[in-house]
Amino acid sequence: MKRNSYKKYLRTHKLPHIWCPGCGHGIILGAALRAMDELELDPYKTVAVTAIGCSARTNAIMNCNTIQTTHGRSLTFASGIKMARPDLTVLLFVGDGDGAAIGGNHLIHAARRNVDLTTILLNNSIYGMTGGQYSPLTPYQKTASTSPYGNLEQDFDVCKLADAAGASYVARGIAHDPRHLSRLIRGGIEHKGFSFIEGISQCPTYYGRRNKFSSPLEIMRWVKERSVRVKPETYNFSQDMDGAIPVGLLSHRNLPEFTDEYRKLVEQLQKGDNA
Amino acid sequence: MNSGCNMQFLQGNEACALGAIEAGVRFFGGYPITPATEIAEVMARELPKLGGVFVQFEDEIASIGAVIGASVAGTKAMTATSGPGFSLKQENLGYAIHVQIPCVVVNVMRGGPSTGLPTLPSQSDVMQARWGTHGDHPIIALAPYSVRECFDLTVRAVNLSERFRIPVIVLSDAIIGHVREKVVLPKREELTLVERKKPTVDPEDYKPFEDDGTGIPPMANLGEDYLFHITSNNYDDEGFPATNDHDIAGRRIKSLYNKIERYRDEIDDVDLFMVEDAEIIIVAYGSTARSARRAVMMAREEGIKAGLFRLKTIWPFPYDHLKAAAESANHLLLAEMNMSQLDSEVRSATHDLETKLHGLHQSNGMLITPYQIYDSLKGLV
Ligand SMILES: Cc1ncc(C[n+]2csc(CCOP(=O)(O)OP(=O)(O)O)c2C)c(N)n1
Numbered sequence: 001m002k003r004n005s006y007k008k009y010l011r012t013h014k015l016p017h018i019w020c021p022g023c024g025h026g027i028i029l030g031a032a033l034r035a036m037d038e039l040e041l042d043p044y045k046t047v048a049v050t051a052i053g054c055s056a057r058t059n060a061i062m063n064c065n066t067i068q069t070t071h072g073r074s075l076t077f078a079s080g081i082k083m084a085r086p087d088l089t090v091l092l093f094v095g096d097g098d099g100a101a102i103g104g105n106h107l108i109h110a111a112r113r114n115v116d117l118t119t120i121l122l123n124n125s126i127y128g129m130t131g132g133q134y135s136p137l138t139p140y141q142k143t144a145s146t147s148p149y150g151n152l153e154q155d156f157d158v159c160k161l162a163d164a165a166g167a168s169y170v171a172r173g174i175a176h177d178p179r180h181l182s183r184l185i186r187g188g189i190e191h192k193g194f195s196f197i198e199g200i201s202q203c204p205t206y207y208g209r210r211n212k213f214s215s216p217l218e219i220m221r222w223v224k225e226r227s228v229r230v231k232p233e234t235y236n237f238s239q240d241m242d243g244a245i246p247v248g249l250l251s252h253r254n255l256p257e258f259t260d261e262y263r264k265l266v267e268q269l270q271k272g273d274n275a
Numbered sequence: 276m277n278s279g280c281n282m283q284f285l286q287g288n289e290a291c292a293l294g295a296i297e298a299g300v301r302f303f304g305g306y307p308i309t310p311a312t313e314i315a316e317v318m319a320r321e322l323p324k325l326g327g328v329f330v331q332f333e334d335e336i337a338s339i340g341a342v343i344g345a346s347v348a349g350t351k352a353m354t355a356t357s358g359p360g361f362s363l364k365q366e367n368l369g370y371a372i373h374v375q376i377p378c379v380v381v382n383v384m385r386g387g388p389s390t391g392l393p394t395l396p397s398q399s400d401v402m403q404a405r406w407g408t409h410g411d412h413p414i415i416a417l418a419p420y421s422v423r424e425c426f427d428l429t430v431r432a433v434n435l436s437e438r439f440r441i442p443v444i445v446l447s448d449a450i451i452g453h454v455r456e457k458v459v460l461p462k463r464e465e466l467t468l469v470e471r472k473k474p475t476v477d478p479e480d481y482k483p484f485e486d487d488g489t490g491i492p493p494m495a496n497l498g499e500d501y502l503f504h505i506t507s508n509n510y511d512d513e514g515f516p517a518t519n520d521h522d523i524a525g526r527r528i529k530s531l532y533n534k535i536e537r538y539r540d541e542i543d544d545v546d547l548f549m550v551e552d553a554e555i556i557i558v559a560y561g562s563t564a565r566s567a568r569r570a571v572m573m574a575r576e577e578g579i580k581a582g583l584f585r586l587k588t589i590w591p592f593p594y595d596h597l598k599a600a601a602e603s604a605n606h607l608l609l610a611e612m613n614m615s616q617l618d619s620e621v622r623s624a625t626h627d628l629e630t631k632l633h634g635l636h637q638s639n640g641m642l643i644t645p646y647q648i649y650d651s652l653k654g655l656v
């Protein structure tokens with residue numbers, strides 16, 4: 001693989017991007033682009049779908065078919081695309097508010113249907129685009145503009161949710177280790193079924209400032225120090241991690257994929273008709 | 276499955292589903308709700324036989340999202356619902372209007388607000404169909420008044436949506452949706468079907484929202500020879516966000532309106548019954564128009580010169596047609612199963628005429644009967 005050959009998946013004329021300096025979203029996008037490059041995805045047969053938020057700025061600069069939809073709903077649009085055209089590769093970039101709050105129900109059901117979509121959730125623990133409000137993934141007691149006295153709500157493990165709902169490929173990577181994250185994304189694209197990859201990102205502008213991180217790198221290090229590599233054979237979602245963040249491929253199984261099942265139904269009915 | 280030639284005994288909802296299928300709809304995203312569910316049930320049964328896709332989604336937001344996605348991918352797509360579900364669809368409906376994605380939304384109206392009068396008929400979503408989603412926007416909405424028209428207007432809805440790149444709403448109601456009538460459906464070869472206009476330029480020159488002179492930009496489907504971007508933000512001709520350019524923003528909204536205004540002669544659709552010499556004209560649509568038609572005949576037997584102006588296209592409202600029809604009448608009687616939602620439209624259509632406007636409005640889950648309308652007509656003589 002040539003160095004920087006992933007850049008063919010960038011709409012270079014739409015650069016520079018508009019993320020803040022030190023934002024983790026660009027790193028995660030880079031990891032995804034490298035995965036696309038390694039798999040040599042045909043841009044004409046690839047669709048990147050986003051919704052609303054800083055996370056949605058990813059696909060405007062991607063060189064493939066790109067659709068930015070309504071807040072929280074990208075999985076619904078992507079499901080329609082994949083069901084109508086199962087031959088297309090469909091990737092999603094969602095935010096933590098976007099994917100786990102307003103879009104949480106769609107996440108559950110897309111995972112349950114096991115539609116062959118690869119969803120990358122850019123988790124920066126905050127609503128970035130709207131100026132730093134707490135999200136369902138803002139840790140307990142952390143500060144946000146709408147939790148000025150500390151977050152009273154419990155955050156949750158969105159990978160565990162995806163797994164419980166039926167996602168057949170679940171992984172977590174971190175912006176500190178983009179090559180590893182890229183491999184996880186690649187595995188998700190290769191996997192036939194619903195793949196969910198949480199990419200831990202950082203929002204120095206809102207999350208970092210409010211929670212006394214002095215630099216983007218400090219947030220990345222904080223995450224890195226707490227992360228532990230796990231393997232799907234030995235990892236289980238209920239194990240007590242004692243505050244550590246499990247990173248790697250978390251679960252992987254072969255389950256009937258929705259568009260495959262549907263195609264089989266169509267074939268069966270059409271055979272029946274001809275008989 | 277309908278072979279298209281013999282007499283059938285069908286429900287409005289079934290006819291609506293069959294119309295969609297004949298018009299080429301091959302994706303349906305559903306969520307159960309009375310009195311619309313039969314449409315989903317027919318689609319679930321028939322679409323896979325035709326290689327189409329039916330999916331029951333987790334809610335109405337998902338079902339319209341998927342419908343829009345399927346349409347961008349090149350498949351004619353539809354969803355059907357009633358009041359509460361129609362409310363949930365509004366944000367994504369606005370998205371489809373904004374980014375100019377064809378699709379059809381059937382709303383089999385029942386009484387609201389909220390769950391209101393589950394499954395009793397109503398016409399109280401007429402204004403929601405027009406203005407339910409936020410922001411300035413055009414919309415097309417059609418109102419069938421018989422089983423046969425459920426078929427015809429669904430075909431027409433699909434055609435108009437493909438032609439003008441806009442969601443089209445079929446505003447049926449609990450009576451029209453559930454009534455069973457004998458119908459002879461047109462044969463497939465008798466139908467005119469419209470397919471979206473595809474780009475012909477070189478892929479490098481493709482600008483997804485550039486006006487080609489018709490006001491309706493050609494539309495590439497996903498996975499074909501063109502790459503494109505779609506955004507929910509205001510966009511330039513290339514489809515990329517243009518949120519700081521007031522000039523582009525203003526032009527975009529105007530172009531959305533203009534592509535409909537410019538083709539009003541293709542979109543407007545009214546049915547005039549005995550209006551030529553009418554002194555009193557009833558304005559009605561959907562199931563109320565069935566009663567109104569009967570009332571006109573009863574009144575005519577008594578020598579009362581009554582007529583019916585029936586809206587088949589409700590939105591955009593046919594102001595000019597109504598004005599022309601009402602010019603020589605003394606009275607207009609607007610009859611609707613709601614608290615008078617179309618009153619201001621009828622007034623603005625006829626404001627410089629001498630004609631007096633009266634209303635017969637009922638929002639209690641009961642059909643307005645022919646006798647009620649007949650009595651109102653007699654009261655005006
Ligand atoms: C229906 C709706 N509600 C609210 C908003 C406002 N809004 C825009 S972006 C956003 C949150 C984005 O946060 P997140 O998903 O965490 O992504 P990030 O910006 O941090 O990448 C919200 C609430 C909206 N656009 N639509």
Ligand code: SF4
Nearest residue numbers: 019020023054128203
């Ligand atoms: S606000 Fe936060 S998430 Fe958004 S671009 Fe800036 S750093 Fe990134």
